[in-house]
Amino acid sequence: MQFYIKIFILYLVLMLISKSSFCQYRVDGESYYKQNLIDKNGKKQGFWREVYKTDFHGIHFIESYICEGYYYNDFKDGEWLYYDKNGFLSYKEYYYNDTTYLQTKFYSNNQIKSTGVIEIKVTNDFDTIIVTDPLNGNQSEEIRRLLNYVHIGNWKYYHKDGTEAKKEEFDENGELIEKK
Numbered sequence: 001m002q003f004y005i006k007i008f009i010l011y012l013v014l015m016l017i018s019k020s021s022f023c024q025y026r027v028d029g030e031s032y033y034k035q036n037l038i039d040k041n042g043k044k045q046g047f048w049r050e051v052y053k054t055d056f057h058g059i060h061f062i063e064s065y066i067c068e069g070y071y072y073n074d075f076k077d078g079e080w081l082y083y084d085k086n087g088f089l090s091y092k093e094y095y096y097n098d099t100t101y102l103q104t105k106f107y108s109n110n111q112i113k114s115t116g117v118i119e120i121k122v123t124n125d126f127d128t129i130i131v132t133d134p135l136n137g138n139q140s141e142e143i144r145r146l147l148n149y150v151h152i153g154n155w156k157y158y159h160k161d162g163t164e165a166k167k168e169e170f171d172e173n174g175e176l177i178e179k180k
Contacts, residue, residue: 050066068080075095119152
C-alpha cells in the first residue's frame with residue numbers, strides 16, 4: 001500500500017514542478033504554445049499535438065484521435081490528453097517517467113470510466129505508423145517499437161453514472177491478484 005501512496009505523492013509533486021510547464025511564450029502580447037519542435041539532436045521537445053489514424057495493413061479505420069502534451073528529450077512528460085474523433089476527452093495520462101504513468105479513462109459524458117497505473121514493457125517488435133502534423137497537414141512515417149502496456153497496482157472501474165463497478169489489483173508483472 002505504501003508503494004501506491006508514494007506513486008500518488010510523486011504524481012502531485014511532478015504535476016506542480018513539471019519541466020514542461022515552462023514551454024509557453026508570448027509574441028505580440030498573445031500567449032500561445034510553440035509546438036511540435038525537434039531539437040538539434042532529433043529529440044521531441046516542448047508542447048506537441050499529434051493526430052493519429054488507425055492503420056492495419058493498409059486498411060484505414062474511421063477511428064482516429066488527437067493527443068496533446070509535452071515531450072522532454074523524446075519522452076512524454078507530465079499530463080497528456082487524448083481526444084476521440086468527436087473531440088471528447090477520451091482519456092488522460094500523467095507520465096512519471098518514460099515507462100510509468102497514471103491513466104484515467106472517461107465516458108463521453110465526462111464521467112470517469114477507469115483509473116490506475118500502467119507500466120510500459122518494451123518488446124523487440126516494431127511497427128510503422130503515419131503521423132499527421134495538425135499545423136500543416138504534412139504526414140510522416142514513424143517506426144516505433146511495439147510496447148506491452150501492463151496494469152499495475154489498484155485499478156478502479158466505474159459505471160456511466162459514476163458509481164463504482166469493480167476494483168482490481170495487479171502485481172508488478174501485470175498479473176491479476178484480486179478482483180472485487
